[in-house]
Amino acid sequence: MRIAVLSGKGGTGKTLVSVNLAAVADGSTYIDCDIEEPNGHLFFKPEILDVAEVTVGIPQVDRDLCDGCRQCVEFCRFNALAYTTELMVFDEICHSCGGCGLVCPQNALTEVSKSIGQVRKGKSERVTVYTGQLNIGEASGVPIIKKLLDEDYSGASGLTIIDSPPGSACNVMETVEGADYCILVAEPTLFGVHNFSMVHELVELFGKPLGAVLNKCLDGEENPAELFCADKGIKVLARIPFDPDLGRINSNAEIVVRKDGKYRELFSTLLETVLREAVLRETGHSGEAAAESREAEPAGDPQCKPATEGGES
Ligand code: SF4
Numbered sequence: 514m515r516i517a518v519l520s521g522k523g524g525t526g527k528t529l530v531s532v533n534l535a536a537v538a539d540g541s542t543y544i545d546c547d548i549e550e551p552n553g554h555l556f557f558k559p560e561i562l563d564v565a566e567v568t569v570g571i572p573q574v575d576r577d578l579c580d581g582c583r584q585c586v587e588f589c590r591f592n593a594l595a596y597t598t599e600l601m602v603f604d605e606i607c608h609s610c611g612g613c614g615l616v617c618p619q620n621a622l623t624e625v626s627k628s629i630g631q632v633r634k635g636k637s638e639r640v641t642v643y644t645g646q647l648n649i650g651e652a653s654g655v656p657i658i659k660k661l662l663d664e665d666y667s668g669a670s671g672l673t674i675i676d677s678p679p680g681s682a683c684n685v686m687e688t689v690e691g692a693d694y695c696i697l698v699a700e701p702t703l704f705g706v707h708n709f710s711m712v713h714e715l716v717e718l719f720g721k722p723l724g725a726v727l728n729k730c731l732d733g734e735e736n737p738a739e740l741f742c743a744d745k746g747i748k749v750l751a752r753i754p755f756d757p758d759l760g761r762i763n764s765n766a767e768i769v770v771r772k773d774g775k776y777r778e779l780f781s782t783l784l785e786t787v788l789r790e791a792v793l794r795e796t797g798h799s800g801e802a803a804a805e806s807r808e809a810e811p812a813g814d815p816q817c818k819p820a821t822e823g824g825e826s
């Protein structure tokens with residue numbers, strides 16, 4: 514089963530949720546698809562077992578064959594080609610679609626291989642850790658995400674946690690497409706809710722089952738993310754309190770479920786809830802799942818109740 518963890522923007526706690534869910538499961542696989550800024554490995558500190566380069570094809574022109582017709586320049590939607598006195602290729606913005614080579618009437622374009630980043634595999638206790646890393650300045654990391662998601666994970670326990678890139682761009686879509694369930698992490702700010710609404714819309718477009726984890730909850734304070742979830746009928750799977758102790762453990766790059774029993778219980782309950790929801794959805798018991806969703810208490814500090822339950826507003 515593949516669980517994708519998403520957020521509308523960086524800094525909401527997506528990696529906190531991903532890393533701790535993977536750590537609390539028995540023998541899981543953690544995939545860091547946040548390839549521009551992967552940081553899950555800072556927590557797991559895995560022993561590296563394998564490193565693979567990821568390459569793409571970039572057009573290369575044979576100047577003896579090129580007659581300067583410019584059909585390739587007109588074709589390229591990414592403006593990665595220009596013709597002055599000769600054809601120039603801007604490989605940093607080329608998306609390796611291969612189209613220019615197909616339209617060239619002189620067969621003057623061939624592909625050369627270029628490395629855009631790496632995929633590293635490692636082990637941290639019983640968690641297998643995959644990390645994608647995009648080289649600085651590259652236009653698209655989609656090939657790295659595809660390689661990460663195409664790995665054969667059949668040897669693992671069956672549970673794979675995907676730490677998605679933040680936002681709702683095309684590299685996020687790759688992680689949503691192959692997921693069995695999506696966890697959306699939200700922070701209690703209006704700005705955060707705006708970004709959360711965009712990633713929620715994206716997951717709904719793919720028709721994936723989803724639930725929310727509310728991070729940085731303040732007891733008794735109105736939480737815009739909570740109100741958004743209530744309005745859209747999104748199940749709240751867990752509420753993580755705004756807790757300086759949690760912040761300290763996390764900022765020291767330590768895995769909180771390996772340090773604190775209270776959070777071990779919170780993330781274990783969250784994982785059980787997600788697995789139950791995903792299985793019910795898969796077996797077509799969505800009505801039953803919805804009923805359970807309304808009845809079930811989300812994981813989290815019982816002190817960290819939504820403001821509406823606290824009688825304040
Ligand atoms: S491969 Fe595609 S993106 Fe790259 S230069 Fe050719 S047409 Fe443009």
Ligand code: SF4
Nearest residue numbers: 579580582583585617
């Ligand atoms: S389409 Fe081919 S021949 Fe025409 S400018 Fe491009 S590389 Fe040269």
